[in-house]
Amino acid sequence: MAGWGLYNTLTDSSVQKPDLTTTLAGIRSPNPFWLASAPPTNSAYQICRAFEAGWGGAVWKTIGHDPIVNVSSRYGSIDYDGRKMMGFNNIELITDRTLETNLEEIADVKKKFPDHALVVSLMVESTRAAWHDVVKRTEDTGCDGLELNFGCPHGMSERGMGSAVGQVPEYTQMVTEWVKEIAQTPVLIKLTPNVADIRYIARAAKAGGADGLSLINTINSIMGIDLDSFNPKPHVAGRGSHGGYCGPAVKPIALNMVQQLADDPEVGLPLSGMGGVQAWQDAIEFMLLGAGNVQVCTAVMHYGFRIVEHLISGLENWMASKNYAQTSDFVGLSAGKLGDWADLDLGYKVVAEIDQETCIHCGLCYIACEDGAHQSIDMTRIEDSTISSDDPSLPSFLSGGQTVFAGVGDGYANRFDINQETCVGCNLCSLVCPVSTCITMVEKESAIPSITWRIYQEKLQSGKIERIMPPDHV
Amino acid sequence: MIQKTLLTPDQLAENFADLHAAYPRDEAVTESSRCLFCFDAPCTRACPTHIDVPRFIRQILHDNMAGAAETIFSENIFGGSCARACPTEVLCEGACVDNTLLNEPVQIGRLQRYATDSTPASFTPGPVTGKRIAVVGSGPAGLSCAYTLRRLGHAVTVFEASDIAGGLNTLGIAAYKITTEFSLSEIDAIQAMDIEIRLGEYVDAVRLEELRASYDAVFLGIGLGPTANLEIPGEDLGGVTEALEFIAQTHTGPFEECEVGQNVVVIGAGNTAIDVATEAVRLGAENVLIVYRRTSHEMSAFAYEYELAKADGVKFEWLVRPIKFLGENGVLSGLRLQRLELVGEGRGAMLQVIPDSTFDIACDMAIKSLGQVALEPFLSEAADLQLEGGKVGIDASTGATGVDGLFSGGDCTNKGAEIVDAVQDGKIAAFGIDVYLGGLGSL
Ligand SMILES: Cc1cc2nc3c(=O)[nH]c(=O)nc-3n(C[C@H](O)[C@H](O)[C@H](O)COP(=O)(O)OP(=O)(O)OC[C@H]3O[C@@H](n4cnc5c(N)ncnc54)[C@H](O)[C@@H]3O)c2cc1C
Ligand SMILES: Cc1cc2nc3c(=O)[nH]c(=O)nc-3n(C[C@H](O)[C@H](O)[C@H](O)COP(=O)(O)O)c2cc1C
Ligand code: SF4
Ligand code: SF4
Ligand code: SF4
Numbered sequence: 001m002a003g004w005g006l007y008n009t010l011t012d013s014s015v016q017k018p019d020l021t022t023t024l025a026g027i028r029s030p031n032p033f034w035l036a037s038a039p040p041t042n043s044a045y046q047i048c049r050a051f052e053a054g055w056g057g058a059v060w061k062t063i064g065h066d067p068i069v070n071v072s073s074r075y076g077s078i079d080y081d082g083r084k085m086m087g088f089n090n091i092e093l094i095t096d097r098t099l100e101t102n103l104e105e106i107a108d109v110k111k112k113f114p115d116h117a118l119v120v121s122l123m124v125e126s127t128r129a130a131w132h133d134v135v136k137r138t139e140d141t142g143c144d145g146l147e148l149n150f151g152c153p154h155g156m157s158e159r160g161m162g163s164a165v166g167q168v169p170e171y172t173q174m175v176t177e178w179v180k181e182i183a184q185t186p187v188l189i190k191l192t193p194n195v196a197d198i199r200y201i202a203r204a205a206k207a208g209g210a211d212g213l214s215l216i217n218t219i220n221s222i223m224g225i226d227l228d229s230f231n232p233k234p235h236v237a238g239r240g241s242h243g244g245y246c247g248p249a250v251k252p253i254a255l256n257m258v259q260q261l262a263d264d265p266e267v268g269l270p271l272s273g274m275g276g277v278q279a280w281q282d283a284i285e286f287m288l289l290g291a292g293n294v295q296v297c298t299a300v301m302h303y304g305f306r307i308v309e310h311l312i313s314g315l316e317n318w319m320a321s322k323n324y325a326q327t328s329d330f331v332g333l334s335a336g337k338l339g340d341w342a343d344l345d346l347g348y349k350v351v352a353e354i355d356q357e358t359c360i361h362c363g364l365c366y367i368a369c370e371d372g373a374h375q376s377i378d379m380t381r382i383e384d385s386t387i388s389s390d391d392p393s394l395p396s397f398l399s400g401g402q403t404v405f406a407g408v409g410d411g412y413a414n415r416f417d418i419n420q421e422t423c424v425g426c427n428l429c430s431l432v433c434p435v436s437t438c439i440t441m442v443e444k445e446s447a448i449p450s451i452t453w454r455i456y457q458e459k460l461q462s463g464k465i466e467r468i469m470p471p472d473h474v
Numbered sequence: 475m476i477q478k479t480l481l482t483p484d485q486l487a488e489n490f491a492d493l494h495a496a497y498p499r500d501e502a503v504t505e506s507s508r509c510l511f512c513f514d515a516p517c518t519r520a521c522p523t524h525i526d527v528p529r530f531i532r533q534i535l536h537d538n539m540a541g542a543a544e545t546i547f548s549e550n551i552f553g554g555s556c557a558r559a560c561p562t563e564v565l566c567e568g569a570c571v572d573n574t575l576l577n578e579p580v581q582i583g584r585l586q587r588y589a590t591d592s593t594p595a596s597f598t599p600g601p602v603t604g605k606r607i608a609v610v611g612s613g614p615a616g617l618s619c620a621y622t623l624r625r626l627g628h629a630v631t632v633f634e635a636s637d638i639a640g641g642l643n644t645l646g647i648a649a650y651k652i653t654t655e656f657s658l659s660e661i662d663a664i665q666a667m668d669i670e671i672r673l674g675e676y677v678d679a680v681r682l683e684e685l686r687a688s689y690d691a692v693f694l695g696i697g698l699g700p701t702a703n704l705e706i707p708g709e710d711l712g713g714v715t716e717a718l719e720f721i722a723q724t725h726t727g728p729f730e731e732c733e734v735g736q737n738v739v740v741i742g743a744g745n746t747a748i749d750v751a752t753e754a755v756r757l758g759a760e761n762v763l764i765v766y767r768r769t770s771h772e773m774s775a776f777a778y779e780y781e782l783a784k785a786d787g788v789k790f791e792w793l794v795r796p797i798k799f800l801g802e803n804g805v806l807s808g809l810r811l812q813r814l815e816l817v818g819e820g821r822g823a824m825l826q827v828i829p830d831s832t833f834d835i836a837c838d839m840a841i842k843s844l845g846q847v848a849l850e851p852f853l854s855e856a857a858d859l860q861l862e863g864g865k866v867g868i869d870a871s872t873g874a875t876g877v878d879g880l881f882s883g884g885d886c887t888n889k890g891a892e893i894v895d896a897v898q899d900g901k902i903a904a905f906g907i908d909v910y911l912g913g914l915g916s917l
Contacts, residue, residue, distance in 0.1 A: 081507045081535055082503050082504050082506065082507025082535065083507070360571040360574040360575050361516065361571055361574075362510050362512040362513070362571045363512050363513030363514050363515070364510060364511070364512065364513060366513055367513035379514075393574065394574070395573060395574055397568075397777070398771075398777070399561075399563055399564050399568070399776045399777035399778070400561070400564060400745070400773075400774050400775055400776040400777065400779075401772060401773070401774050402564060404563070404564045404568035404569070405568075405569070406516070406568065406569060406570060406571060406573035406574045406579075407516050407569065407571050407573075407574060408516060408519075408520070408569055409515075409516040409517065409518065409519025409520030409521075409566075409569040410519035410520065412519075413516065414514055434510050434575060435575065
């Protein structure tokens with residue numbers, strides 16, 4: 001990933017900055033970074049601060065006809081070996097403020113920030129009249145679009161709203177149709193990931209006339225159990241309820257769903273991607289898989305609106321290094337690179353290679369391959385008497401008249417070598433290696449000719465190919 | 475003039491506060507998360523007692539403090555002292571691969587302290603074997619041996635000449651590393667395992683024979699003797715003292731009672747000399763100078779100890795040798811030195827006196843810090859002990875001396891190493907004794 005340094009030239013006014021403006025389902029935004037409908041978009045105060053900080057758009061916290069009553073506490077999180085909030089969950093409902101207050105504030109914000117994208121998330125009782133009423137009143141604020149919340153997985157679904165709608169293609173289509181009957185602005189449908197195959201719901205939304213899709217909403221989850229009180233996390237007077245999971249940990253699930261929709265010829269709608277966007281790289285990944293923009297919630301709840309500066313600067317530098325002038329130059333470039341396993345090339349082979357100069361001798365690759373993969377790394381001893389004092393991988397220093405080598409104990413260091421004959425090219429060692437450039441996977445001639453599994457099956461049946469034999473080595 | 479320190483109790487408490495403060499939980503967890511959990515971990519290999527470092531660090535990370543403490547204590551019952559006083563720079567932390575990755579090792583010593591502070595050591599002795607072992611000396615070697623034997627199910631009695639237990643671990647380590655109270659608390663935990671320590675019981679050659687006759691085996695962990703003399707004129711002047719005595723005063727009484735000069739010269743440049751020099755500064759000496767025959771390259775003090783002394787404002791005079799303590803009315807007034815030069819390369823370089831280079835340094839306190847001598851009288855009288863250059867000769871894998879049923883370890887067998895080496899020696903000898911007695915013990 002070298003080359004972003006080139007963008008230093010941007011300070012030179014003769015070089016054109018990439019244009020981050022995006023238009024999604026007809027909604028224009030100064031950049032592809034929107035706040036997702038959630039606590040950071042609760043109020044005019046917050047959204048104004050967010051727009052001032054640099055956010056391109058915001059989806060107002062879901063509003064409805066009657067203010068709900070929330071519980072306390074509401075959030076739980078998963079920490080991972082010392083880092084906080086790898087994953088986040090909530091049992092909060094939609095807005096707890098009145099419809100009138102929300103609508104007034106939406107109108108104010110829109111007046112103050114005419115060029116920013118202000119979309120309003122809606123969720124009301126599943127009747128045509130209720131939806132018609134809320135759509136009309138919301139659009140009177142001057143907002144740029146509507147996002148129908150068919151995704152909230154807790155509380156609202158028990159009242160026949162949220163994911164209760166979004167899990168049933170027929171309901172999704174029906175409510176979308178009601179809204180489209182009178183909506184003047186673009187209508188996005190926000191999808192729940194809590195379904196077996198998200199494509200069916202997306203197709204239903206399309207059939208109902210949706211202008212675009214937002215995904216993913218949060219995933220059904222229980223964050224954990226307190227080992228002393230046995231209470232769930234979070235708990236309300238000792239009881240819990242499954243909540244909605246989001247944050248960095250859910251990104252791979254969200255990416256998969258975005259790709260599924262981007263690549264589905266029956267969907268063909270603009271996508272607003274979200275789920276775990278923290279860094280600019282995450283945003284680009286969503287966009288490469290077909291999202292026209294991204295929405296962010298957890299990262300803002302963790303660090304505040306200021307993270308948008310990093311998102312923008314990272315995206316700009318990356319686009320400049322790739323010579324992309326606008327985001328549409330790269331949206332969707334990777335969507336077609338995914339598909340069925342059956343279409344993967346069985347004759348493609350990589351093996352691991354260790355750069356001994358940068359290896360720090362931690363042994364993690366060895367034990368991972370030995371116990372968790374294919375026993376393809378050899379461990380041998382290097383006696384300390386044979387180590388040169390300028391070996392970069394075993395640095396040394398003098399203390400109290402003795403030479404101390406990092407990586408050496410009891411008179412030796414371990415050396416690790418890949419047995420490339422038996423390595424299956426699974427990546428595991430390179431994934432666990434703490435040195436980013438130490439283990440690389442290199443292409444190697446395979447004994448199997450280039451062929452996909454699908455074609456292999458066809459040829460096997462027609463007797464045009466020999467069966468591929470299992471490897472000698474596990 | 476040597477006098478009681480002029481510093482206030484508050485200043486003294488601050489000066490002798492822990493060199494490295496205890497970690498609060500969040501810091502410990504964050505630091506633990508830096509550990510890579512190496513396989514065949516270099517840090518574990520570099521620890522003389524082979525504590526499973528990545529294992530206890532992971533136990534900290536995952537809030538299993540009882541497990542972390544057990545991981546440490548099962549290999550090293552002085553895990554708390556070692557956490558505070560080990561020269562980790564040349565041991566576990568020196569070997570840590572994060573030195574390579576991040577230029578900064580995982581703070582293993584401080585994490586070890588966090589773990590051992592959290593849960594006191596406690597082990598149930600193994601099933602009774604009926605064997606009785608006498609341990610001579612209650613330093614780290616003796617008590618580590620006693621503890622391991624007891625865990626194996628043997629009965630142990632410790633004989634200690636001094637009226638305070640713990641050997642140098644209690645009386646010899648710089649007080650900003652290990653406090654007297656801490657050392658004694660560790661010993662309490664060992665005693666709680668039903669190990670009797672008999673204080674004030676000096677074992678001479680005759681008593682040693684009695685012990686050999688009435689016990690099934692004897693372990694000798696007697697450490698070393700006093701600091702070596704310089705054998706130059708004026709050594710008996712008031713104000714000339716030696717390292718062990720100077721340090722011991724910080725353990726046997728309150729800091730306010732400790733005596734220190736205003737202008738202190740420390741002779742020698744080993745780790746002991748550094749401890750002495752920094753403690754003199756911390757007790758309020760105005761000027762502290764270390765004089766050494768060679769240079770900073772050859773000195774045996776560890777790099778971090780040298781840095782500590784420099785940070786404390788200690789000055790150094792290299793390539794000099796003391797030739798006379800100067801005095802007035804029986805009281806030290808200065809030290810006469812001669813300049814030397816190194817002829818040749820590296821460790822083999824020879825020292826030569828530079829003619830007409832004699833000079834005097836005014837001082838009111840001189841502390842000899844040259845390393846300890848062997849307990850020669852005891853050793854030469856005691857039953858057929860094989861002495862190898864002042865050390866008790868042992869088989870490194872069992873601790874056995876040439877004498878039947880007599881085992882040994884610690885400073886008396888290595889001429890002075892670290893606490894952690896003494897602990898490992900005691901442990902090895904305990905297993906050696908168990909095998910010698912028929913391997914009846916079980917952990
Ligand atoms: C000034 C100084 C500073 C040090 N600092 C550090 C440090 O920071 N970190 C570190 O790891 N190590 C340090 N050490 C080294 C460490 O203290 C020793 O290596 C360790 O204490 C040796 O343990 P031991 O059990 O062999 O001997 P000792 O600790 O010397 O214990 C021997 C015991 O045997 C007793 N004894 C002796 N003869 C008899 C007898 N005939 N009968 C009965 N009892 C007897 C003694 O009274 C003593 O209690 C330091 C040493 C010194 C001198
Ligand atoms: C506390 C909380 C409340 C939320 N409330 C709503 C909501 O009212 N309407 C909605 O459509 N999504 C809601 N979400 C889901 C987010 O908009 C978003 O889809 C999800 O958090 C994934 O993005 P992230 O990983 O960036 O947080 C909420 C999320 C959180 C954490
Ligand atoms: S790629 Fe997989 S099989 Fe090959 S050495 Fe690495 S872990 Fe082992
Ligand atoms: S994981 Fe990487 S750094 Fe560690 S031993 Fe293997 S190759 Fe070396
Ligand atoms: S060498 Fe360092 S990183 Fe590796 S296990 Fe030991 S403390 Fe952890």
